Amino acid sequence: MRPICEHIRIQGVGIDRQLSALEKRGFTLYDIRKINLKTAEFGYAKSNSAEILEFLSQRGFSVSVLPPKGAAHHVQELRSNLFLICLSLCALLLLSFAMRYVWHIEIRGASSYIGEIRRFLDEENIRPGIPAERIDVKALADALTRRLPRVAWVRAYLQGLTLCIDVTQGVPIPKIETEGGNGNVIALQDGVIFSMDVYAGTPAVKPGDSVKAGDVLIYGHERASNETLTTLRARGKVIARSFRSDTAALSLTSYESVRTGRSETHALIRTPLFSLQISDSPAYLTSEFESEYLPLGGAWIPVYLEKRTVHEVYLNPSVPDEARLKAESGRLAMQKLLLSLGENDEIIDKWLDYSMIEGGIILATATAEVLSDIGQFSPETPN
Amino acid sequence: MSKNLLFPPEAVSGASRIILTGEDRLLIEQHKGLFSYDSACIRVRIGEKILNILGEKLVIHRFGADEICIHGTVRALEFDS
Numbered sequence: 001m002r003p004i005c006e007h008i009r010i011q012g013v014g015i016d017r018q019l020s021a022l023e024k025r026g027f028t029l030y031d032i033r034k035i036n037l038k039t040a041e042f043g044y045a046k047s048n049s050a051e052i053l054e055f056l057s058q059r060g061f062s063v064s065v066l067p068p069k070g071a072a073h074h075v076q077e078l079r080s081n082l083f084l085i086c087l088s089l090c091a092l093l094l095l096s097f098a099m100r101y102v103w104h105i106e107i108r109g110a111s112s113y114i115g116e117i118r119r120f121l122d123e124e125n126i127r128p129g130i131p132a133e134r135i136d137v138k139a140l141a142d143a144l145t146r147r148l149p150r151v152a153w154v155r156a157y158l159q160g161l162t163l164c165i166d167v168t169q170g171v172p173i174p175k176i177e178t179e180g181g182n183g184n185v186i187a188l189q190d191g192v193i194f195s196m197d198v199y200a201g202t203p204a205v206k207p208g209d210s211v212k213a214g215d216v217l218i219y220g221h222e223r224a225s226n227e228t229l230t231t232l233r234a235r236g237k238v239i240a241r242s243f244r245s246d247t248a249a250l251s252l253t254s255y256e257s258v259r260t261g262r263s264e265t266h267a268l269i270r271t272p273l274f275s276l277q278i279s280d281s282p283a284y285l286t287s288e289f290e291s292e293y294l295p296l297g298g299a300w301i302p303v304y305l306e307k308r309t310v311h312e313v314y315l316n317p318s319v320p321d322e323a324r325l326k327a328e329s330g331r332l333a334m335q336k337l338l339l340s341l342g343e344n345d346e347i348i349d350k351w352l353d354y355s356m357i358e359g360g361i362i363l364a365t366a367t368a369e370v371l372s373d374i375g376q377f378s379p380e381t382p383n
Numbered sequence: 384m385s386k387n388l389l390f391p392p393e394a395v396s397g398a399s400r401i402i403l404t405g406e407d408r409l410l411i412e413q414h415k416g417l418f419s420y421d422s423a424c425i426r427v428r429i430g431e432k433i434l435n436i437l438g439e440k441l442v443i444h445r446f447g448a449d450e451i452c453i454h455g456t457v458r459a460l461e462f463d464s
Contacts, residue, residue, distance in 0.1 A: 015420070016417060016418065016419045016420050019417055019420065019446065020416040020417045020418075023416065023417065023446055023447065023448060024416065024448075026448055027447075028445060028446065028447035028448070029443070029445070029446040029447070030444065030445050030446075031442065031443075031444060032420065032442065032443035032444075032446055033422075033442055034420055034421060034422055040420075042443075042446075
């Protein structure tokens with residue numbers, strides 16, 4: 001059998017002669033490949049490495065060791081490492097043994113029933129470490145479904161080393177709303193009826209009708225097949241086209257503060273509970289101030305010094321950019337209008353109108369045509 | 384003597400043995416050394432003569448004291464004195 005080989009590349013003159021010389025010394029060479037007249041590659045048994053390399057270097061050859069190649073090289077190295085082989089085999093055996101058991105139980109979707117399910121599993125001796133073949137997943141699922149009547153269904157299955165139990169809870173029947181007694185559905189605001197969905201009661205209007213706020217949209221009664229009239233709570237969705245608007249006003253005149261040049265500094269000692277004025281503050285008619293804080297200390301209550309510089313100012317009236325102010329008021333009005341609309345309101349169209357009010361105020365009005373549910377239950381005596 | 388002792392004749396006389404398998408494997412036993420080597424021509428001493436192995440992509444797969452194993456496409460074998 002071929003031993004573990006080392007491959008080298010040699011460069012020099014008279015390669016053929018040296019190869020013969022190596023052979024005469026009893027070395028077996030493998031995979032001899034001539035690259036060119038002065039370069040060749042070959043392999044030899046790794047145990048002869050020192051002697052061959054010394055031989056070649058003495059004869060003036062330049063030698064470079066090539067990386068090991070071939071699967072045979074790696075297989076041979078592995079074979080020589082018996083400990084590694086035994087360890088790998090033991091690990092494989094352990095793994096195949098361990099995979100025949102369930103090591104983890106996962107319960108999903110059980111919420112308040114998880115305790116009940118765990119108790120049931122304990123009673124049935126289903127615990128981590130149980131052999132997988134002892135678990136009948138179908139019987140387990142059936143037993144759990146019978147044991148938990150409020151659960152819609154239970155699914156149990158094995159996933160690798162885990163026993164998975166998926167619980168889907170039943171949805172309780174919703175409570176039918178009967179609060180407020182019988183009554184009609186009336187219009188919250190003016191509009192033109194776009195569509196109607198009547199769930200209970202008799203419709204009073206139809207799509208295309210104009211209604212005013214307070215008009216009855218759905219009567220709180222129904223006529224049965226025997227012509228008797230039954231009163232009930234009217235329910236339904238009435239979508240109508242209506243107009244909503246909102247306004248925003250901004251003044252054309254604004255003031256900016258201009259410093260006169262006079263200023264004074266005074267100090268205060270401050271804590272979260274009180275403040276103590278050290279020096280008097282100046283008595284300016286209009287002023288603005290800047291503060292600088294310096295911490296003084298304090299154990300549980302911080303104490304700091306506030307140095308306040310007060311500047312005397314006068315208010316200078318200024319006329320701002322009218323176009324900018326108009327755009328700003330329009331934006332504010334539209335923002336207010338959009339915030340006042342409901343989640344389900346559908347905007348068909350929207351626009352802005354501007355007007356000037358006495359006193360130099362710009363008034364922006366945002367109007368939107370929307371489709372919205374204008375019906376509201378009114379607990380009145382039905383007609 | 385070889386006939387009487389039932390030994391193979393090459394083992395007794397020391398003659399080289401050349402085994403060509405197909406046209407891509409050549410085994411030479413009991414050679415006397417490598418004379419020259421090239422991917423197109425390998426010259427091996429066998430006894431008093433030199434064997435020229437002509438071919439393409441010739442590689443010496445194993446070169447030991449007892450045998451030379453050559454892989455590659457062998458086109459011709461010639462003996463030179």
